[in-house]
Amino acid sequence: MKQKRKKSNKAESGEKKEPGTLPNPTNELELSQRVRLCASVGEEVVQLDELEKLLKNKRTRPIAYDGFEPSGRMHIAQGILKAINVNKLTKSGVDFVFWVADWFALLNNKMDGDLNKIQTVGKYLIEVWKAAGMDMTHVYFKWCSDEINEHANEYWLRVMDISKHFNITRTKRCCTILGRTESDDMPTAHLMYACMQCADIFFLKADICQLGMDQRKVNMLAREYATKQKLRSPIVISHHMLMGLKEGQEKMSKSDPDSAIFMEDEAHDVNKKIKQAFCPPKEIANNPCLDYVKHIVFGKLEQFVVKRKPEHGGDLIYTSYEQLEKDYAEGNLHPGDLKPSLAEAINSFLEPVRSHFKNDKYAKQLLDQVKKYRVTK
Numbered sequence: 486m487k488q489k490r491k492k493s494n495k496a497e498s499g500e501k502k503e504p505g506t507l508p509n510p511t512n513e514l515e516l517s518q519r520v521r522l523c524a525s526v527g528e529e530v531v532q533l534d535e536l537e538k539l540l541k542n543k544r545t546r547p548i549a550y551d552g553f554e555p556s557g558r559m560h561i562a563q564g565i566l567k568a569i570n571v572n573k574l575t576k577s578g579v580d581f582v583f584w585v586a587d588w589f590a591l592l593n594n595k596m597d598g599d600l601n602k603i604q605t606v607g608k609y610l611i612e613v614w615k616a617a618g619m620d621m622t623h624v625y626f627k628w629c630s631d632e633i634n635e636h637a638n639e640y641w642l643r644v645m646d647i648s649k650h651f652n653i654t655r656t657k658r659c660c661t662i663l664g665r666t667e668s669d670d671m672p673t674a675h676l677m678y679a680c681m682q683c684a685d686i687f688f689l690k691a692d693i694c695q696l697g698m699d700q701r702k703v704n705m706l707a708r709e710y711a712t713k714q715k716l717r718s719p720i721v722i723s724h725h726m727l728m729g730l731k732e733g734q735e736k737m738s739k740s741d742p743d744s745a746i747f748m749e750d751e752a753h754d755v756n757k758k759i760k761q762a763f764c765p766p767k768e769i770a771n772n773p774c775l776d777y778v779k780h781i782v783f784g785k786l787e788q789f790v791v792k793r794k795p796e797h798g799g800d801l802i803y804t805s806y807e808q809l810e811k812d813y814a815e816g817n818l819h820p821g822d823l824k825p826s827l828a829e830a831i832n833s834f835l836e837p838v839r840s841h842f843k844n845d846k847y848a849k850q851l852l853d854q855v856k857k858y859r860v861t862k
C-alpha cells in the first residue's frame with residue numbers, strides 16, 4: 486500500500502499554516518471563562534497565574550501540544566478524552582499541536598523497532614483523531630521526523646544544550662515518560678529520549694504542555710531548564726489518566742488490551758468490556774466505570790440518562806457527575822443499571838470513528854494493517 490504522507494500541515498485542509506500565528510478570534514468568552522475552561526483540562530496546572538497572563542494576550546493564539554508514540558491501536562483515553570480536552574483548549578483560544586512522535590517510538594523500541602510500521606500507525610492515529618469529534622479549525626498535526634529533519638540544526642543544538650544542564654541521575658528520573666522503570670541497565674536511548682522530549686517543547690514553541698500526568702516529570706525538567714537558560718517557562722496542564730478496565734489498573738494501556746477500549750471497537754466489544762469491567766457497588770475510589778462517567782460521559786454531555794426498567798424505579802436523569810456519584814455511593818444506583826447506559830454512551834461517541842474506518846478506503850487499509858502488527862512493550 487502506497488501512502489503519501491502530508492507534511493506538517495494544517496489539519497484537513499492541507500494548507501500550510503503555522504500554529505500561533507492567527508489573530509485570536511475567540512472574543513466570545515470572557516478571560517476568566519477562558520482561563521477556567523483551559524485549566525479544567527488539568528488534574529494539575531503549573532501555574533494558574535501564568536496561564537491567566539498567557540491568555541490575556543490577544544495578539545496571538547498560544548500553542549499547546551501533546552506528543553504520541555505511534556504504537557498499536559488507539560484507546561479512548563488518547564481518543565475521546567484527548568478530543569474533549571482539545572476542544573476545550575481551542576475554545577479557550579489556544580492552538581493545539583498533535584506531535585506524532587515516530588522517532589520516539591523508535592527510541593523506545595516500539596513496533597519491533599520498525600520505522601515503517603511506526604509511521605503506518607502514525608497515519609492511523611491521525612485518521613482516528615480526524616473522526617473523533619474535534620473542531621479542527623485550530624488543530625495541527627506535525628510529524629517529529631519531518632520537522633526535525635527540516636530544522637536539524639536548531640533541534641539538535643537544543644537537545645545538546647539540555648543534556649549539558651542535567652546530570653544523569655536527574656535525567657534518568659524522567660524515564661517514566663517512556664512507560665519504563667528507572668534502572669542502571671536501561672539503554673542510553675532512554676536518556677536521549679528525555680532530552681529530546683524536553684527539547685520538543687522549545688522547538689514547537691509550546692506555551693502549554695498539555696500531556697498526561699505520566700509525562701509531568703519531563704515537563705518540570707523543561708521548566709527548570711527554562712529558568713536556567715532564562716527562557717519563558719512552559720505552563721504544564723497535566724490531564725487525568727483514565728483508569729484501566731480491570732481492578733487495580735491505574736491507567737488504560739494499549740500494551741494490555743484487557744485494560745482498554747479501543748477507538749474502533751465494535752459495539753458488542755464495548756458492551757462486553759464494560760459488562761466485565763471492575764465496578765464495585767457503592768465504591769467510588771478506584772472504580773473505572775465511575776471514572777469513565779466523570780471524564781468521558783460528562784466531558785461530552787450535559788445530561789446522562791441511566792435507563793432502568795419501570796419495576797426498578799424507572800430512568801435516572803443526571804445533570805452532573807456529583808449527583809450520580811452521590812447516588813452510587815448511597816446504593817441508589819447499581820452497577821447493573823449503570824453499565825449498559827455507560828456502554829451505550831461510549832458507543833455513541835465511537836460511532837463516527839467506526840463509520841470513518843468502514844467507509845473511508847484509506848483509513849480502512851491503515852486499520853487492517855495496524856491490526857496485523859504485534860505490539861511490543
Ligand SMILES: N[C@@H](Cc1ccc(O)cc1)C(=O)O
Pocket residue numbers: 551552553554584586589662663664681682683685686700
Ligand atoms: N512520551 C510520550 C510521547 C511523547 C514524545 C515526545 C513528546 O514531545 C511528547 C510526548 C509517551 O510515551 O506517550
